Amino acid sequence: MKMDNLQSRFNASSLEQKDLLVYLLKWTYFGITTGIIAGMGVVIFLKLLAWAIAVWTQEPGYYFFIPIALLLNSLLVCWLAPGVSGGSDKVIEAIHRRAGGYLPLSEVPVKMIATVITIASGGSAGKEGPGAQIGATLGSAWGRFLKANDEDCRKIVICGLCAGFAVVFGTPVAGAIFGVEVLFIGKILYDTLYPAFVAGLVGYYVACISGIPYLHRHISIEPNVYLIIQSILLGIVCGLIALFFIKTVCWCQQYFSGLRLSKPLKAFVGGITLTLIGYFVSPLYLGLGLELLESGVSGDSVAPGAFFWKTVATAITLGCGGTGGIITPIIVVGTSAGNLFGQLLGSMDISVYAVIGLAALLSGAVNTPVAAVIMVAELFGSDIIPYAAVSCLISYLVSGHRSVYPSQIILTGKCPSLLVDEGETIGCVGSSTRSEKKGFDRYNKYHIN
Known part of the structure; x- marks a missing residue:
């Protein structure tokens, strides 16, 4: 037996x-x-x-x-x-x-x-x-x-x-x-x-x-308890800027949707606004904005209003009907915000804050703290991990149940007071009417085993 x-x-x-x-x-x-x-x-x-x-x-x-x-x-x-x-x-x-x-x-x-x-x-x-x-x-x-x-x-x-x-x-x-x-x-x-x-x-x-070039740069950081505290503060700042970014993009989409014009004419109007930004402010805020990204992570000081103007230019572009992604602008805005934070602290190495800001804003605006930390570790070295992790998690919490991706489904609330949102998509949260078909229903139907 x-x-x-x-x-x-x-x-x-x-x-x-x-x-x-x-x-x-x-x-x-x-x-x-x-x-x-x-x-x-x-x-x-x-x-x-x-x-x-x-x-x-x-x-x-x-x-x-x-x-x-x-x-x-x-x-x-x-x-x-x-x-x-x-x-x-x-x-x-x-x-x-x-x-x-x-x-x-x-x-x-x-x-x-x-x-x-x-x-x-x-x-x-x-x-x-x-x-x-x-x-x-x-x-x-x-x-x-x-x-x-x-x-x-x-x-x-x-x-x-x-x-x-x-x-x-x-x-x-x-x-x-x-x-x-x-x-x-x-x-x-x-x-x-x-x-x-x-x-x-x-x-x-x-x-x-195939010869695609990438931005890989190692940043060395000595263990620093003050940088942990500063990362906490930067996480709060980036969480708030993530909210500003999300709200601005949503507002522009609603504004252009409300215009009684055809889609091509809406795109033309948005293009005029972008031309004005390029002429009167700076063309650095147009296109991919990689010049801002490279300057920020290299330790050069960027303009104090860079995060604001890049946000506005992105919101107008996507709101009026332009085609493109949103994460590259997010990391440019995060880099600019972190760079400015380092400038205000009078740091000699503002590139560290720029990289932390990059990760933190990505975490707060997209709700991917783990991916954000790993991303900066792959691009800038492992020394940044503990500081980016602290900042990312705080930004993730500060931004609440908001995202640049309204189709994300909330399976677990970020804190007990937000448990009411479980089962909804981000796009349903805060709306006057809840979706008749809950996000949990869609998840259960299409769950990947």
């Missing part, structure tokens, strides 16, 4: 190990192939964007053509792919709501061209949103080609999202964490983490082989 029990346990253990081995091989294959496909697609987009920026911005006064460029961009989107807007939030919504996280492949070329027109002409937007959407859409097409079931297709879409993020920023680990953390507040999809990491790593190496 005892031998029978031992044999039964051995057979069960062997079967379990066999299932795990099959699972590992299956998702290693899916992760590698998705990383290659998504990586190649995003690399094409990044090279096209870099070429367009290099050519267009050489012209003096290039920002005077923003209104016409945004008008043409709006016409292109309206005619060919009205559903192309949304960036990463559209991917999040598809993963939550659509069977298999379906994203139409036909939107990829339109997304590429529309984003290139917007950013190269001077629209303040990012490349990570389109990159993530392109990666996720190619992942969706690959999953359907493999005839995978809905559950597996959704995981493959997440892998494509992770690969896209990793390729854009050169952060394979943060890319994987971002994709499994950004979908929900209060839950990380550990069951999708392995293939997401494989896809992110493979996509990153595809980008490296």
